[in-house]
Amino acid sequence: MKHRIFIILIFIAFISIFTFIALNNISKNTNLKKLGEAIIPEKEEKNPLMIDEMRAKSYAGSDLTIEQELGLSSNYKKYIASYKSDGLKIYGLLTVPQEAKPGKGYPAIIFNHGYIPPEQYKTIEKYADYVDGFASNGYVVFKPDYRGHGDSEGKPEGGYFSPAYTSDVLNALASIKKLKDPSVVSSQLSIVDPNKIGMWGHSLGGHLTLRAMVISKDIRAGVIWGGVVGTYQEIFNEWWSKRVGPTFTPSQRERQANRPTRQSFIEKFGEPADSNEFWKSISPNFYLESISGPVQLHHGTSDETVPYVLSEKLYNRLKAIDKEVEYYTYEGADHNISSPAFELAIERSIEFFDKYLK
Helix, strand or coil: CHHHHHHHHHHHHHHHHHHHHHHHHHHHHHCEEEECCEEEECCCCCCCCCHHHHHCCCCCCCCCEEEEEEEEECCEEEEEEEEEECCEEEEEEEEEECCCCCCCCEEEEEEECCCCCCCCCCCCCCCHHHHHHHHCCCCEEEEECCCCCCCCCCCCCCCCCCCHHHHHHHHHHHHHCCCECCCCCCCCCECEEEEEEEEEEECHHHHHHHHHHHHCCCCCCEEEECCCCCCHHHHHHHCHHHCCCCCCCHHHHHHHHCCCCHHHHHHHHCCCCCCCHHHHHCCHHHHHHHCCCCEEEEEECCCCCCCCHHHHHHHHHHHHCCCCEEEEEECCCCCCCCCCHHHHHHHHHHHHHHHHHC
């Protein structure tokens, strides 16, 4: 009898130890905590890319410093200017109209360029015709380079899995409000109307524009050409999964290894899904109710870089919640909406900004 009791006690002790170890491992692996008798999940880990996290952050920018005067072009002056973003010195192309300043200041456009290999990027190259279209029509235009591009400080981190470039364009937005007249020595008066600032974006820059418009209330209107504007699931299904993998140079491979990547996010959060709370939390498409202003979308039907279905889906979402949105497709046009479609697309873009910013 004593022998049987001894065996039972040993068995109970063994079960108790095993249960303690198992619960301890569960707690470590699933980040659980005990509250009274109930085991409940810890608060979900925050990620700086989450829209709510980015809304909670401050984007003060800085005064714009004129680094170089590039001369007069038709009816506006061009400069290379710099500002601060997250403590980094970021360069950009700045244009200032030569026509008389309106009473409250010039309207302005933050111009978000698409992907260009950072080591090949130069401030005064690419997008010259696009910038000229807006600059020659009375707009202050500022095209930030993004960190790690050209002479800008910092490392290039990409726009889809890091908040870095979105921070750069939001700090550019804050900085353009402080622009003093570069042609007047010791000028102290801002020449930009802070209530008339729009944002233009192409491709990657379109993604940044949409993100910025659900984070900041200060963007009065947005125009997006060939934008990466789908949910992460749509981007994955319609774009990433259909692309042929790029051939990276050694420097590009090194950059990939030192920044947040699609693969690192998939390994941690699973494949992108619109039903997944994390993927929803980083996608502007799930925050469209609070978009800051009207949106105009442009996409070429022969765009082999970014499928036009992404713009189409965004247009349908915005229409479904009664937001002001326009959508134009260009039959046979490529990713850049090149000529002859370019002239029509830029004309529509200028008219749209004129409607909401002038």
